[in-house]
Amino acid sequence: MTSAILPPLPVQPPGVDWPTLSWSRGPLPPSVDAERLARLIDHGFTDFEETHAVVVVQGGRLVLDRYGPAHGPEATCLSWSMAKSITHALVGIAVGDGLLDIMAPAPVPEWRSPGDPRGAITTDQLLRMSSGLRFSEVYEPDKTSDTIEMMWGSGKADVAHYAASQPLDHPPGTFFSYSSGTTNIICRILADVTGLRGEAFAAFMRERLFEPLGMRTPVPKFDPAGTFIGSSFCFASGQDFARFGLLYLRDGVWNGRRLLPEGWVDYARTQTFQQAGVTDDPYGAHWWLGLGGEGSFSANGHEGQFTLLAPDLDLIIVRHGRTGAALKDALKVWMGEMAAAFRT
Template identity: 45%
Template sequence: MATRDFPENDWLTGAPGPDVDVAQMDAAIAEIFTNHSEFGTNLALIVVHKGRIVREIYGEGVTAQSTLISWSVAKSITHALVGIAVKDGVLSISDSNLFPHWHDERARITLGNLLNMSSGLAWCEDYVDESISDVIEMLFSEGDFAGDHAGYASAKELEAAPGSKYMYSSGTTNLVTRILAVALGEKNGSSELVESFMRQRLFEPIGINSAIPKFDDTGNFVGSSFVYAIARDFARFGYLYLNDGVWGDNRLLPEGWVQYGRTAVALDPENGLEYGAHWWMSPEDPGSMTAMGYEGQFTWISPDRDLVLVRLGKTDNELVPALREKLLQIIRSFPAQGSEIGNDSTHG
């Protein structure tokens, strides 16, 4: 990999290069921040090009030090944590028999099936109608599994054979984080080992100091939904993936893990995007990968443009497609160079 800048205590900043369509970029940014009826409320937007922040804008009442919610961007952070555990040899994507009470066909579910959202477990990922929503029930209800997100998700029955059906599920990610905790030797009710692992093996090596991960009442990391951080630190996370899991001279993620994340296994019927292993792919930006969350959270990695874009805010679900198209205008303001990330290694 060519020598390049990595942020140390803080990001380098600079002006966009002469090959960037600055007028198009700035017009799109201005529209995002002023047209609330079409794009919702924007809290933060950062554009990193060639290792330097070239645009950084915050909404009313928000500063560079404001910690903001990830929502499902945390799923992609979970992908990174699992990758580190795979590199350490304590997990494999072929692992099965993942929970002691899965004595039936659920024992065939692999960690890879969970990362690809293809476990076959029944689930309803609805953020509006709490009467049918498993994700609202899991995260917020006072029912039988209150405070035990993995317990709620692991009690679900199969509705399809493992590996045969894509079903986006926040419950799935909280199963993954419980599996990670067990592999690390975490005791039930504790989060000490997992939080230490997150900070020492992922956050601290790439300079993320603001991250606040949340844990449920059993001590399990709520990897489906809850990491708070400043926008610049979400950009650091994206920059790690832009650089194939390498930070400076240190490889944090195993070779091929980034490519594994962005290898499509399904086309989501709701948003028309491809899904890989806890990452989204945008066909309009070939080779890209995006961590996306509820209300329009984006950490968009565009390797061909040597670009990371972070957008944090509050946008109603029906407005997110228009927001995404406007973000794509920003990305297309930068020239494509035809670079590649990752490789074709597999992880067994």
């Protein structure tokens, strides 16, 4: 699960407290043009419809945070698909516990009939959005959308069953197609291998992931079948998403305790095959790649939710808000410019 070409992950600097209780605050580095950064922040809060929170951490210290109207440090913000990266962490915990082999065929009941080609799909391929399953990841209600049908239509009672019932359009591992459905299949696999659903699984999330990091605000959502809707719904504050980002920037180790298996973060940021003609950004395993420059990786969510990690800068940038599709690309450029402001 490692790659020699990945940039190294930084360690917590000596003398900087882990933010389990509260963030250590620090000044901006002298190399940062403070006026340029201030202009970028103003741009971020005035030109992208609604911005609810921007949190910047460098060297393990909170160096900048700003909040929109009716928001503040403890305000719970939308996650949308940033929850997928939280799902990646939960899979890592299950792997570390010996409950799951991601390279083996995924344990999915709908695919167990003899001769069903879906039975060859691995959990790795689900994490890499390369299962080959049919799924229309569309958010406009006037278009055919498996995402909307799964979460608010006929599939809402059992989101994983809806996704797992889709036919195979491509041989597993040969075709990249971003799909919230595959994440919810993974979440039901987690429920099955742990034997936990609903509030019991939420308690597992708190005990094994959130509480060790000092994340006090997460609100995971579950379908009526008790499956964590890890494609879309784990709301938390901007500062708590920064804590989650710091866990990944520190290679899955928190204050001397390894929470994620060795190599799991490198697995997340190792690029997935994408066929010619794909217009999506590079992808790893439930993390996007390159938003903040070479070697960066990020948890991205609908309407402009981001937790961006730049290992070469020991930098985390969290942005929450509500930004429509027309400004999606401009917002991604802004995120890149925010990271670049620390690179000069």
